[in-house]
Amino acid sequence: MNIHEYQAKALFEKYGVAVPKGMAARSPSEFDSALTALDHGPFVVKSQIHAGGRGKGTFTDGFKGGVKFAKSKAEAIEFANKMYGNTLVTAQTGPAGRKVQTIYFTKAADIAKEYYLAILLDRATSLPVIVASTEGGVEIEKVAHETPEKIFKILVDPAVGLQGYQARQLAFQLGLSGDHFKQAVKLITNLYRMAWETDASMVEVNPLITTTDGQVLALDAKVSFDDNALFRHPDIVALRDLNEEDPKEIEASKFSLSYIALDGNIACLVNGAGLAMSTMDIIKHFGGNPANFLDVGGGATKDQVQAAFRIILTDPNVKGIMVNIFGGIMDCNTIANGVVAATRELGLTIPLVVRLEGNNVAAGKQTLAESGLAIESADSMADAAQKIVRLVA
Ligand code: ADP
Ligand code: MG
Numbered sequence: 001m002n003i004h005e006y007q008a009k010a011l012f013e014k015y016g017v018a019v020p021k022g023m024a025a026r027s028p029s030e031f032d033s034a035l036t037a038l039d040h041g042p043f044v045v046k047s048q049i050h051a052g053g054r055g056k057g058t059f060t061d062g063f064k065g066g067v068k069f070a071k072s073k074a075e076a077i078e079f080a081n082k083m084y085g086n087t088l089v090t091a092q093t094g095p096a097g098r099k100v101q102t103i104y105f106t107k108a109a110d111i112a113k114e115y116y117l118a119i120l121l122d123r124a125t126s127l128p129v130i131v132a133s134t135e136g137g138v139e140i141e142k143v144a145h146e147t148p149e150k151i152f153k154i155l156v157d158p159a160v161g162l163q164g165y166q167a168r169q170l171a172f173q174l175g176l177s178g179d180h181f182k183q184a185v186k187l188i189t190n191l192y193r194m195a196w197e198t199d200a201s202m203v204e205v206n207p208l209i210t211t212t213d214g215q216v217l218a219l220d221a222k223v224s225f226d227d228n229a230l231f232r233h234p235d236i237v238a239l240r241d242l243n244e245e246d247p248k249e250i251e252a253s254k255f256s257l258s259y260i261a262l263d264g265n266i267a268c269l270v271n272g273a274g275l276a277m278s279t280m281d282i283i284k285h286f287g288g289n290p291a292n293f294l295d296v297g298g299g300a301t302k303d304q305v306q307a308a309f310r311i312i313l314t315d316p317n318v319k320g321i322m323v324n325i326f327g328g329i330m331d332c333n334t335i336a337n338g339v340v341a342a343t344r345e346l347g348l349t350i351p352l353v354v355r356l357e358g359n360n361v362a363a364g365k366q367t368l369a370e371s372g373l374a375i376e377s378a379d380s381m382a383d384a385a386q387k388i389v390r391l392v393a
Contacts, residue, residue, distance in 0.1 A: 001225045003239045004048040006104040008203075008221035015194040017187050019218050022106035024048065031080050034105050035073045041108070043070045045079040047088050048102035050244040052206075052222060057090035059083070060097055066090065069108060076105060101243055109217055114207035115174055116140050117188070117218075119195040121202075128156040130192065132170050136207035162192040176210070183216035184208075191218075198236060199229035248311050255307040257296055264289025265319040266388055267312040269305070271296050271330050279324045282381055288389035291318045298329045305338025309346060320351040320392035322384055327358030336364035340371040351391035352376065355384035 003011075006024040013019060023034035035043065047054050047066035054066030059082070066088045070076035080103045089097035114136035122129035133151045135143045144151055152173040154166045164185075171184040187208070195203045204222040211217060230237050242250055252259030258273065262280075266288045270276040273295045280290040292312065296304055312318060325335045339354060355378040356364045368375050376391070378384030 001227055001230060001236070001240055002050045002244065003223055003225075003236075004050065004102060004104075004241060005046065005221050006048055006102070007239045008223040009218070011194060011198065011223065012191070012218055012221060015197075016190040017194065017218055018183070018216065019221070020044075020107045020109050022104055024102055024104045025080070026102050028081060028084055031077050031103065031105075034103075035076055038105055038107055041070060041072050041076065043073070043076045044068065044106050044108045045070055045076050045083065046104040046106060047083045047100040048104050049088055049090075049093070049098040049100060050241070051090050051092040051098060052204075052220075053090035053092050054088065057088045057093070057097075060087040060089060066100070080105070098244070109209060109215075109219060110212040111207075111219075112210040112212045114209050114219075116143070116206050117191070117208040118202065118204040118206070119192060119200070122153075122155060125155055128158060128192075128195070130154045130156065130162070130166075130170060130188065132174055132188075132208075134174055136209070140206065156192065158196075161196070162189060164189075167192075176216075179214055180210050180216055187216055187218070198223075198233060199226045200224065201226045248314055251307070251311050251314075252294075255304050257294060257304060257308055257311070259295075259308075259311060260293040261315065262290055262292050263317065264291045265317050265392055267291045267294070267315065267318045267321045269294050269296060269308050269312065269321065269323045271298060271300060271325050271327075271335075275324060275326055279322065279381070279385075282385040283322065283389065286382075286385045286389045288385065288392065291315055300330060300335065300338070302334060302338040302341060305335060306342040306345060309339075309342035309348075313346060313348075318350065320388050321348075321353070322388040323352070323354040323356075324381060324384060325354075325356050325358075327356065327361060327364075329359070331359055332356040332361045332364030333367055336367035339375065340367060340373060343371070343373050343375065348373075351388065353378050353384045353388040353391070355379070355381060 009019045023037050025031050025034040045068045057066040058064050063082045068079040083100050087097040087099050116133040116136040118131045135150050156162050167185045167188040171181050176184050202224040205218045207219050209219045268279045270279045276295045283290050353376045
């Protein structure tokens with residue numbers, strides 16, 4: 001789960017990570033009071049969307065910059081009005097962009113130098129890793145590619161946590177000294193504690209800055225949390241902004257379905273994540289393109305199968321459906337009944353290929369055959385994939 005910059009910064013403050021003073025406004029009626037609370041300018045006006053690259057982004061009406069410097073309150077309100085309700089396209093949003101529904105006003109900082117700081121999970125060692133660079137404010141992928149020697153990494157042993165010497169080493173590698181050094185050590189230590197205690201899978205501060213008046217501040221904040229740990233963080237779940245999520249994925253989560261929208265035209269309904277991935281692979285193998293990943297889980301009910309069909313069909317790109325079920329715990333006939341009910345309920349008009357195998361498969365096949373519906377049966381995964389690819393061609 002992702003949160004907005006202004007929410008991430010509130011968490012930062014709670015953990016003693018210094019940020020510039022800021023106020024969020026969820027509607028234009030709040031612009032004035034938010035800016036009044038910040039006292040005097042200059043300000044930076046920031047579009048709140050779950051994507052980076054906002055500063056260099058462009059709105060669909062041609063207005064440039066999702067992050068703008070404003071000398072005065074009047075100018076800040078003018079920019080906020082241009083951003084609010086407008087759609088921002090950045091390198092990370094895809095061409096459709098994201099609609100801005102919250103504006104974050106912050107005090108402008110007098111930047112001396114921009115750095116990069118992130119806390120992630122290192123897949124190779126299965127350890128938390130802190131990544132820092134003297135090259136901040138720019139795309140870190142580019143720095144990693146062109147000047148890898150400017151990127152520093154520290155692996156943390158979770159059993160003992162981040163050690164003081166590790167935070168000091170990182171601050172030293174960033175070339176900081178004196179009071180900046182002390183502040184950076186404190187900031188890194190507190191940020192790690194936040195990431196650990198909140199089960200964050202990623203915390204990215206780009207840029208981390210030193211100011212001309214001697215401060216070290218997190219100027220931007222991007223935080224993602226591990227969905228599997230959200231059950232122990234109700235305060236974080238409360239920060240979820242459904243405006244930022246695909247409505248199909250929200251609907252799927254209500255029915256405990258793992259659904260991820262993709263851009264192909266063959267929808268898949270599968271039980272088990274591994275089988276769902278190999279189903280997408282085999283569709284590709286035979287020249288098709290999957291429209292989604294969908295795992296109905298090991299013990300899906302008829303209701304879940306019906307919900308899955310409804311969600312699949314709200315995607316206008318879908319031209320055919322492939323159901324691939326291996327009944328281990330799952331009863332194939334439960335799936336067959338769900339498929340028949342959904343086909344009837346939705347008046348399905350696009351091709352549907354069903355491959356069932358395993359527990360109670362004979363009854364499942366009989367249910368499909370006796371339904372009188374135009375459901376194509378398949379005997380194997382390859383057979384099903386070839387059939388659906390041919391039918392949508
Ligand atoms: P994004 O990464 O989405 O473009 P940032 O928050 O990093 O958004 O803002 C883009 C740039 O704007 C920063 O790299 C920084 O140079 C500048 N900026 C952002 N916030 C402030 C601020 N409070 N004071 C001064 N400059 C800022
Ligand atoms: Mg940034």
